[in-house]
Amino acid sequence: MRLVKPTATMLLVAIVFGAAGLAVSSFFKTDRATDAGGIRLPTLSAQGSAGKVAFETNCVACHGINASGTKLGPSFVNPIYNPGHHGDSAFWHAVLQGVRQHHWHFGDMPKLPLVTDAQIKDIVRYVRELQVANGIVAQPQ
Numbered sequence: 081m082r083l084v085k086p087t088a089t090m091l092l093v094a095i096v097f098g099a100a101g102l103a104v105s106s107f108f109k110t111d112r113a114t115d116a117g118g119i120r121l122p123t124l125s126a127q128g129s130a131g132k133v134a135f136e137t138n139c140v141a142c143h144g145i146n147a148s149g150t151k152l153g154p155s156f157v158n159p160i161y162n163p164g165h166h167g168d169s170a171f172w173h174a175v176l177q178g179v180r181q182h183h184w185h186f187g188d189m190p191k192l193p194l195v196t197d198a199q200i201k202d203i204v205r206y207v208r209e210l211q212v213a214n215g216i217v218a219q220p221q
């Protein structure tokens with residue numbers, strides 16, 4: 081058997097296919113990761129990651145893991161919470177003032193005075209990144 085000496089063209093082809101393979105696998109890793117409930121999990125920005133931590137400390141008990149909702153509160157991965165219907169200020173309002181039951185039957189949301197402005201900002205970013213990954217974008221009211 082004659083060993084084939086790699087030519088420049090063969091090397092180039094190998095590199096191009098290798099790069100394409102990596103691109104495809106990272107695409108599937110980032111955009112196709114879903115949780116058990118089918119919520120798509122984006123690769124979070126640094127601020128989104130900080131928001132996830134703050135969310136999991138302060139909001140997860142009612143709004144659920146990956147904002148998927150619980151018996152105590154709604155999911156934010158729901159078109160109702162698109163930025164055109166619930167702008168970012170709704171998050172400040174909810175945390176600072178609490179929320180009277182109006183969209184659902186979970187009861188009221190209490191105000192959460194221990195959550196800081198910086199945390200709210202990060203949480204909003206986290207929720208928006210989750211929403212975008214799940215096709216929820218601003219819709220006119």
Ligand code: HEC
Nearest residue numbers: 138139142152153170171174181182183184186187188189
């Ligand atoms: C004790 C349970 C509970 C906790 C903890 C909680 N929420 Fe809520 N939240 C609710 C409920 C219940 C509603 C739905 C009220 C309705 O629309 O009927 C709600 C609604 C909201 C809304 C929508 C408000 C609107 O204008 O309709 C936002 C935004 C929100 N929560 C943000 C947060 C954030 C951010 C945190 C954490 C910092 C948090 N919530 C923690 C129970 C909770």
